[in-house]
Amino acid sequence: MERKPYEFELDKIKTLIKERGARRVGLQLPEGLKTIATEIAAELSKATGVAVILSGNSCYGACDVDEKLARIVDILFHFGHTENPFRKSVYGKTLRGKPVLHGEIPKKVVFIELRSTVDIKPVVESAAAALKGDCVGLVATVQHVHALSEAKTVLARSGKKVVLGKSNNLKYDGQVLGCDFSSARVPCDEILFIGSGSFHPSGLALYTGKRVIAADPFTLQISIFESDDLRKKRYAVIARAMDAKSFGIIVGMKSGQFDLNEAIELQRKAGAKGLDTHLIAMDEITEAGLMGFKIDAFVNTACPRLPEDFVHFNKPVLSINEFEVAIGERNWESLWQ
C-alpha cells in the first residue's frame, strides 16, 4: 500500500476493534487524505471482519467530528487531529470551557494524530538559512510536534535561540491549530512553522504580526509569510463593514464550534448601537449560504478559518474582534489580541 508518510496506527486500531468487539466502525479523514480511506477500510475489514463506513463530509479539525456518523457506529476513528476537549479561539477567549462532544459521542471517538515519519532535519537546515533574527518561535501542526526538539537542536547548531510556547488548550508544546496560535505568542524575532500548506503560516503572520517562515518537511519547500499584506486586506473588509446597517451573526452548528452565548452577546452589543442584527445557524459557511439573506455584513462566531477565506465574499464577513472594531466596541490597536 502506497501511503503518505504518516503513522496511521493501524495495529492500535485493529486491537481496539477487537478489544471493544466493534462490529461497525467509521473512518473520518481530512480532505487531502481521503484518497487512502478505502485502502484503510479494506485492511481493517480483512483483519477484523468489521464493517466500515467512511465519512464523506468535510473535516477541518477536532471541532468537526462527524457526530451523525459516530451515532451509528461502535467506534469512530478521527484522523489528523488531536483530541481537543475545550476550544479556545484565536482571540484568547476561553469559550466557557464547554466540552466539544456531548452525550455518548466522546466515548466512541478515537483520535489518530497521524504523526509524520519523515526526517525534518533537512528542511529545518534550509529554513535556518532563511531566518533573519537571532531568536525564533518554533511551532508545528500535530503531525510534526514530536520532532520539534530535534528541530530545536538543528537551529541551536546554527546559533539560533529557540522559544517553544504552549497553548493552555492544546496537548503539545509548540502545537498550533488554525484557531489557536497562542503557542506562537512568545518573545521572538520571527516564527518558524513546520508543516504543510498556507493555512497555518498565513494565520500565524496575521495574528502575531511577525514574519513567518514555513518549512514543509514533505516537499522541502520554504515559504515566507509577511503579515502586512494580510492585515491590509482585513482592514479594507472592516472598513466596508462599518457602513453596514444590518449584521448576520453566524452561529456554527458543528459540535466544537457552537457558541450561542457569544453570538447573543454580540447581538446585544450591536443592538445597543442601533444596528439591525440576525442570528444565522449554519454548518458550513459558504458564500452561497450567506448571500441569500438581505443582510449587509456578517460576523463569524464559528470556526474562524482564515479570515482570508472570506476576503473574496461579496459581502464582508468579520471575525469577532473585527466586528467589535467595526461597531466601535474595541479599538484598532487591540484587533489582533
Place this chain on the structure above:
Amino acid sequence: MERKPYEFELDKIKTLIKERGARRVGLQLPEGLKTIATEIAAELSKATGVAVILSGNSCYGACDVDEKLARIVDILFHFGHTENPFRKSVYGKTLRGKPVLHGEIPKKVVFIELRSTVDIKPVVESAAAALKGDCVGLVATVQHVHALSEAKTVLARSGKKVVLGKSNNLKYDGQVLGCDFSSARVPCDEILFIGSGSFHPSGLALYTGKRVIAADPFTLQISIFESDDLRKKRYAVIARAMDAKSFGIIVGMKSGQFDLNEAIELQRKAGAKGLDTHLIAMDEITEAGLMGFKIDAFVNTACPRLPEDFVHFNKPVLSINEFEVAIGERNWESLWQ
C-alpha cells in the same frame, strides 16, 4: 413588505408563538425565499418579543429539516414543504415506513406550506393550447395543489379529460415531490405540471417517459420537457458505471434521507458480483466530497435529487435502480419503475 405571492401564515405563527410561550424560534426557508427571512424575523420579534434564529443551511424538502437548529429553539417553522412523515422513493419502494424526524424534534417543527395566492387560470389556459393529447395527468407542487380543481375546470372547458393521481405518501391529490412522482403515474397522454423551475418537470419526464408541459403561474411561462434526451444521458452514465470495479454507496445523513439498511442491501448485492464496495456517509452530496475517494463510481441512497444534477460529475453517480441495472440485478426495461 414586498413579498412573493405566498401565504406565509404569519398570524397563525404569531398565535402559536404566544400559545406555546416560545421564547426562541427558528425559521427555515428554501433557497429562493431566504431573501425575505429577515423581514419575517423582524415582524415576529416585534409582534411577540420572540428571539429568532435563521437557518443558513440549504433546504430542499421536508426530508431536510434543520434538526440541529430545532434542538436549540422552542419551535422551528419550516417553510415551503408539507409534513412528510414517511418517505417513499421515486422507485416506488416504501423505505420501511421509518419516521423522518426523531425524539423531541417532531413536536418542535411546524410546516408552513406556502400556498400561492396567484390566479392559475391564465397560465392553465395557455397550457391547454400546448397540450397535444385528449387526456392529461395534472400535478403540482404543494404551493399550487389547492388550485388543481380550478385548473381541472379550465382544462375541461378546453375539452380535455383530466386525471388527478395520488401518492400514498403525500398529503394532497396531484401533489409531487422531487423524490415522489407517483401521482403522475396515471393513464394519460401527457402530463401538465403547475409550478416553478425545471427540477420537477424534468424529473416527471424522466420517470414517466411522457411529454411534460410545465406551466408557471408566477411568470406565465410554458415549457416543454421530453423524456428522451434526459433518459439518453442516464443510459450513458449507467454504461460508464458498468466498467467500474469499485462502488461508493452513499448513505444520506439528513433526517429524512437516511437509509442504512438499503445501502447495506446494495452492498451485499454488489459484493456477490465480486465488486469492491464502500459505504460513505454524507450530509450534502457534492462532487468535491466524492472525488477525494479512490472509487470508480457511486450509488446514491439519499435524496435522489435529479440524476441530472450528477450528469456532469467526473465519475458516475447512479440512482438505486440504475445501480441495479449496472450490476445486472435489474433489467433495463424496469429501470424507471
